[in-house]
Amino acid sequence: xxxxxxxxxxxxxxxxxxxxxxxxxxxxxxxxxxxxxxxxxxxxxxxxxxxxxxxxxxxxxxxxxxxxxxxxxxxxxxxxxxxxxxxxxxxxxxxxxxxxxxxxxxxxxxxxxxxxxxxxxxxxxxxxxxxxxxxxxxxxxxxxxxxxxxxxxxxxxxxxxxxxxxxxxxxxxxxxxxxxxxxxxxxxxxxxxxxxxxxxxxxxxxxxxxxxxxxxxxxxxxxxxxxxxxxxxxxxxxxxxxxxxxxxxxxxxxxxxxxxxxxxxxxxxxxxxxxxxxxxxxxxxxxxxxxxxxxxxxxxxxxxxxxxxxxxxxxxxxxxxxxxxxxxxxxxxxxxxxxxxxxxxxxxxxxxxxxxxxxxxxxxxxxxxxxxxxxxxxxxxxxxxxxxxxxxxxxxx
Numbered sequence: 130x131x132x133x134x135x136x137x138x139x140x141x142x143x144x145x146x147x148x149x150x151x152x153x154x155x156x157x158x159x160x161x162x163x164x165x166x167x168x169x170x171x172x173x174x175x176x177x178x179x180x181x182x183x184x185x186x187x188x189x190x191x192x193x194x195x196x197x198x199x200x201x202x203x204x205x206x207x208x209x210x211x212x213x214x215x216x217x218x219x220x221x222x223x224x225x226x227x228x229x230x231x232x233x234x235x236x237x238x239x240x241x242x243x244x245x246x247x248x249x250x251x252x253x254x255x256x257x258x259x260x261x262x263x264x265x266x267x268x269x270x271x272x273x274x275x276x277x278x279x280x281x282x283x284x285x286x287x288x289x290x291x292x293x294x295x296x297x298x299x300x301x302x303x304x305x306x307x308x309x310x311x312x313x314x315x316x317x318x319x320x321x322x323x324x325x326x327x328x329x330x331x332x333x334x335x336x337x338x339x340x341x342x343x344x345x346x347x348x349x350x351x352x353x354x355x356x357x358x359x360x361x362x363x364x365x366x367x368x369x370x371x372x373x374x375x376x377x378x379x380x381x382x383x384x385x386x387x388x389x390x391x392x393x394x395x396x397x398x399x400x401x402x403x404x405x406x407x408x409x410x411x412x413x414x415x416x417x418x419x420x421x422x423x424x425x426x427x428x429x430x431x432x433x434x435x436x437x438x439x440x441x442x443x444x445x446x447x448x449x450x451x452x453x454x455x456x457x458x459x460x461x462x463x464x465x466x467x468x469x470x471x472x473x474x475x476x477x478x479x480x481x482x483x484x485x486x487x488x489x490x491x492x493x494x495x496x497x498x499x500x501x502x503x504x505x506x507x508x509x510x511x512x513x514x515x516x517x518x519x520x521x522x523x524x525x526x
Contacts, residue, residue, distance in 0.1 A: 161517040185502035201516040205251040222247040259296045297366035302373040310342040357396035368413040377413035400450035425462045469519040486510045489517045
C-alpha cells in the first residue's frame with residue numbers, strides 16, 4: 130500500500146540544537162554553494178563550496194579560491210562532486226574528491242571553450258560533457274557539441290558532429306548509451322554580463338525554452354543515434370531511472386500545454402502529469418528502487434504582482450502512476466538534487482512563497498516532515514545557499 134502524505138498535518142519544523150552535533154552522528158554531509166565567505170555587496174568575492182551536517186550544524190568552508198562554482202552534483206562513484214568552475218572568463222568541468230576536498234580541473238584548455246553539464250561513469254575513468262567554443266560566443270554563435278573525456282590521459286573525443294546544439298546528456302545505468310537534448314541554432318541572442326552568459330536555462334539542468342529541444346539518444350558502443358518521442362514537440366533535460374527502465378522528462382505540446390512525462394527507454398510515454406496547463410515540470414529525481422520519481426512543477430513567469438508557485442510532486446510508478454504533491458503551497462521549491470543515503474530524505478533548495486530568502490531544506494517524502502537546515506531571514510537575503518547535495522560520509526573517510 131502506498132504511504133499517504135499528510136500535507137496539512139505535517140508541520141514546518143526548524144531544526145534547533147542545544148549543542149553542535151558531531152559529524153560522527155550522521156552518515157552523510159550536505160555540500161552546497163554559498164556566499165557566506167563574502168562581505169555584503171562585495172561583487173569581487175566568489176561564493177565558495179561549503180559542507181554541513183544534515184541537521185544544519187558544523188558549517189565548514191571547503192574551497193578558498195577565486196573561482197565560481199555551479200551545478201554541484203554527486204558523482205556516480207559516490208566519492209566526489211562534479212560541477213562547473215569559472216573565473217568569469219572561461220568555464221571548465223571539475224571534480225572535488227570528498228576524501229580530501231581537493232578540486233581537480235578536467236577540461237582546462239586556457240579558455241578556448243566553455244564546458245558544461247558533465248556526467249561521469251561509475252569508475253570515474255571518463256566523462257561526457259557539452260562544450261561551446263569561446264570564439265563562437267564572441268561571434269554570437271552557439272553550437273554546443275557533446276564530448277567524451279578520458280580522465281587519465283586527458284584525451285577528448287567529439288561524440289556529436291551536427292550543426293545543432295547538444296546539451297544535458299544523461300547516462301544510462303549500464304553506461305552503454307546517453308540521451309540528451311538537441312536543438313536548432315535558433316535561440317534569441319544571448320548577452321554576456323561581467324563574463325557570465327545569460328542563458329535561456331534556469332535551475333537544475335532545466336530548459337524553459339522547450340519548443341526547440343528534441344530528445345535524442347546515442348549508443349556509445351556502436352555510434353547509433355536517433356530521436357526519442359515526437360520531434361514536433363519540445364522536451365526537457367532527461368534523467369534515467371536507476372533500473373534503466375524509464376526516462377523522466379517533460380514535454381511542451383504547445384505554448385499552453387506542458388506535461389511531465391515518464392517514458393520507457395525506447396521512448397514510449399507510459400504516464401504524464403501536469404497540475405496546471407501552463408506550468409512547467411522539471412528537476413527529476415528517482416528513488417533508489419525506481420518505484421517513484423520526484424519532480425517539481427511551477428509557474429516561473431508572469432505579470433508583476435503574480436505569486437509564483439513551485440511545488441514538489443511524487444509519481445508512484447508501481448501504484449498506477451498516481452501523482453500527488455509533497456510540499457505545501459507556502460514553499461517555493463527551486464532546486465532538487467538527490468536523496469540522502471536513507472532513500473527517504475530529499476535535500477532541496479527553496480523559500481517561503483511570501484519571501485525571497487532561499488534556504489536549504491530536507492523533507493521525508495513519505496510523511497512530508499520538512500526541516501529548514503539554514504535559517505536565513507527576510508532581513509538578510511544577501512546570503513544565499515545553492516545546489517545542496519547529500520554526500521555519504523563513508524566516501525569522506
